Amino acid sequence: MKGSREIALEILNYFDKNGYIPSKKVEIALSTLSFEARKFTVNLYLGTLRKRVLIDHILKEYLKKPDKLPVAVRNVLRLGVFQLYFLNAVPEYAAIKESVELVGVRSFRNLVNAVLRKITKERVDLSGLPLWLRYSHPQWLVNYIEKLPYMRDIRPVLEYNQAPPMETYVVDPQMLTELEERGFIFAGSDFSDAVLLVERGIGAPKLHRIDEMEYILKGMKEKMVKKAGSALSLLNERPWLFSTLKRESFSNSKEQLLREIMEIDTKDFFLLLETYSLEETHDLVLELAENGYEYVNFDSTLGKDLRGTEQDYGVYYFPPDAPKPCFITYLKKR
Incomplete structure (x- = not known):
């Protein structure tokens, strides 16, 4: 039976070859592991993808031409560096x-052994790195986000992108008590009556995971429409986007969003x-606006303890003043 590291390596190799993570294949592979081993495996491959920009910077300090190595060997080194630096x-x-x-x-085994041993003895100084390296983002993306006119402070956003996502649920008090007795640990949300899963306990109860911003909006009287766009707000959940997201993705996504929104058969909506x-x-x-829609002002707190950056066309939300980065506008057909 394959172990955690072998499965994580296969996932990373598959991603480098195909440009995406095969969710069904991953699910099948993980099903052969114990609960703790599954958690470790997921942390390995997602964490390595999340820290990939920084890890590759570290490896360049020990390898003359890391890009010349076979993909599988590079990914072994990435997994090794991730464990040494972040686990x-x-x-x-x-x-x-x-x-x-x-x-x-054998020759590559010797190389991996030598590089990782050297890393343990001669750690790269990570202090003083530019933001894009410190937070392991593509340089173009950090430069882009920094220049957004509505971005007050980029650091909380970069930190959010690098943190594993919290699972959010709405659980009735009785079930919450039962789950806590089984070892589940929850924390209350700062923005709604939802709870955040801190530690999973025994068993697999049927809980419905929610998007907290969507949950808050559904509590409003008006109709709500949710769109992913380029999924820029989902980097923490989909860290492979650090490698696949391109500058042109935003323009391409805007055109797709425009077509989808024009087809919505509702007079006004969030x-x-x-x-x-x-x-986007x-x-x-x-x-x-050129196609018959107008922006309508709304309470940016949404009746909760939310703080957004208001513009004359919508409101931007960013942590720590909201559960996640996103944009909300209220549109009405003229």
Whole structure:
């Protein structure tokens, strides 16, 4: 039976070859593991993808031409660096030994062993790195976000993108008590009556995970429409986007959003976008205005403890003043 590191490596190799994560194949592979091993595996491959920009920067300090290595060897090294730098619970000797065993060719086994051992003795100084490296984002993306006219402080957004997503649920008090008795740990949300899952306990209860911003909007009287757009707000859930998202994605997504919104058969509605790019928000609303829609002001707190950045075409929300980065506008057909 394949172990956690082997499965994580196969997922990373598949991503590099195909450009996406095969969710069904991943689910099947994970089903063979224990609960704890599944958590470790998911943390390995998602964490390595999340920290990939920074990890590759670290590897360049020890390898002359890392891009010349076979993809599988590079991914073994990435997994090793992720464990050495970001998983304190994994002993250094285990991270090195298990990484070496993932490599079949002796010469590459020796290389992986030498590089990872050197890393443990000569750590790269990560202080003073530019924001894009410190927060492991593509440089173009950080430059883009920094220049957005409605971005007050980029650091909380970059931190949010790098943090594993919290699972949010609405649970009635009786079930909440039962779950806590089974070892589940929840924390209350700052923005609604939803709860955040901190630690999973025994068993697999049927809980319906929610998007808290969507949940809050559904509590309003008006109709709500949710669109993903380029999914810029979902980098923490889909860290492979750090590698696949391109500058032109925002313009392409805007055109798709425009077509979809024009087909909505509702006179007025809240529009929740899981993105905050200029193209998919400001430019989109301007084009909608040319096609018979107008923006209507609304209470940006949404009746909750939310704080948004108000513009004359909608409101941007960013952590820590909202559950996640997003854009909301209220549109009415003229």
